[in-house]
Amino acid sequence: MNKGDIFIANPKYRTRATALHPIIFWDEYNNDTFIGLMITHSKKDTFLDNIPLNDAKYYSMMDVDFSDTYVVGQALVKKNEWSSNFEKKIGTLSTEGLNLIKSEIINKSNPKWWSEYLND
Numbered sequence: 001m002n003k004g005d006i007f008i009a010n011p012k013y014r015t016r017a018t019a020l021h022p023i024i025f026w027d028e029y030n031n032d033t034f035i036g037l038m039i040t041h042s043k044k045d046t047f048l049d050n051i052p053l054n055d056a057k058y059y060s061m062m063d064v065d066f067s068d069t070y071v072v073g074q075a076l077v078k079k080n081e082w083s084s085n086f087e088k089k090i091g092t093l094s095t096e097g098l099n100l101i102k103s104e105i106i107n108k109s110n111p112k113w114w115s116e117y118l119n120d
Contacts, residue, residue: 074112
């Protein structure tokens with residue numbers, strides 16, 4: 001996986017508890033985990049730190065329509081085994097998309113587990 005690649009889980013694993021949303025791969029975190037960013041349709045009124053990612057300029061390749069999307073405003077720690085459930089790469093962020101993620105999320109927070117983020 002390369003920084004900015006967007007993946008979706010195999011339908012058999014795509015449940016609310018495990019892998020419902022597409023994930024942007026950012027970087028390795030340690031031997032067992034990686035840093036990922038979750039793409040969602042939840043608007044800013046639901047999660048105040050969600051960042052609009054609905055402009056085509058943020059993608060250099062996309063197999064699905066992301067015209068009404070946001071990225072959760074927190075870098076997330078994901079287990080490497082989770083990524084083994086990825087069915088396919090569905091897109092890649094453009095340089096503008098990478099820069100947006102870096103300036104608005106990566107440079108402003110330390111990666112957290114999803115449960116930590118929800119409890120903050």
